[in-house]
Amino acid sequence: MVNGVNEVEGGGDGASSSGSDTVTAARARMLKRQRIDFSDDGSQAHQTTALPGRRCFVTVGATAGFRSLLEEVSTAGFLQGLAAHGYTILDVQCGPDHAAFQSRVAALSDEDRHGVSVRSFGYTGEMNAYILDCRGEENVRPAGCVISHGGTGTIGEVLGVGAPLIVVANPTLMDNHQLELAESLEERGLAVHGHIGTLVSAIDRIAERITQGTLDALPPYSPPPFPVAAADRVTLFDWMVLTCYPDQLAAQTHLSNLGMAEADFANEQQQLPVAGNGNGPALAVNNQENNGMLQLD
Known part of the structure; x- marks a missing residue:
């Protein structure tokens, strides 16, 4: 008897007890976790050790x-x-x-x-x-x-x-x-x-x-390979910033857009004809006006 409750004893013909058939909840869970292996004829072959809690x-x-x-x-x-x-x-x-x-x-x-x-x-x-x-x-x-x-x-x-x-x-x-x-x-x-x-x-x-x-x-469990593949390199921190900090994401997106706008403007300027080369209208260059265009915010 354990804590006033009769333990169920395993026997070859089944379980038996000397009184109440009630078992503690913890004991019942332990029995449920145990794995019983059987031989081909259906008889019990052996019982493995119960899994831990x-x-x-x-x-x-x-x-x-x-x-x-x-x-x-x-x-x-x-x-x-x-x-x-x-x-x-x-x-x-x-x-x-x-x-x-x-x-x-x-x-x-x-x-x-x-x-x-x-x-x-x-x-x-x-x-x-x-x-x-x-x-x-x-x-x-x-x-x-x-x-x-x-x-x-x-x-x-x-x-x-x-x-x-x-x-x-x-x-x-x-x-x-x-x-x-x-x-x-x-x-x-x-x-x-x-x-x-x-x-x-x-x-x-x-x-x-x-x-x-x-x-x-x-x-x-197998640890992930190292180095991590490029497609899997987005970290949880990156994901958290993208999903939980919309203001920060908007600021980063704004800066990125400004950078692209500046690059596009520079490319357009390079493709315009140069003044006096006979290939088209001259490009009037005003340093003050041009600088103002580049100061994007």
């Missing part, structure tokens, strides 16, 4: 703090939401608020944690390893998710790996520019836009995407 990686970036996100992912309600979908590990990159996060986690009871192991650190040089741990791979690990602030660097890494992604905008940064990015990523189907106060619903939506997209059974 899902992993969630939360990152707030290396510069600014995001305490409201850290506070939510260290609540009993959020951990319960993770456990309901088979998550067993929560890794949190806390930035400058690591000590405050540790204090919150230390105050949680075992019951509050719902079987989820919570690990944290301030900064790391191994971001890609934590992201890869959230990428599903057939017969290796189920898909988890990355919960990220709206930093383009982190988002680019997650999208490149193919791990499920929740983007939570940090409203304290640069005119809330991360909100535009999060909304645009969701519109394009690249990520779930998560909101402070309702992150459990974002985890529910990630679970739907994992099921619909068979993200638990991806092939092994």
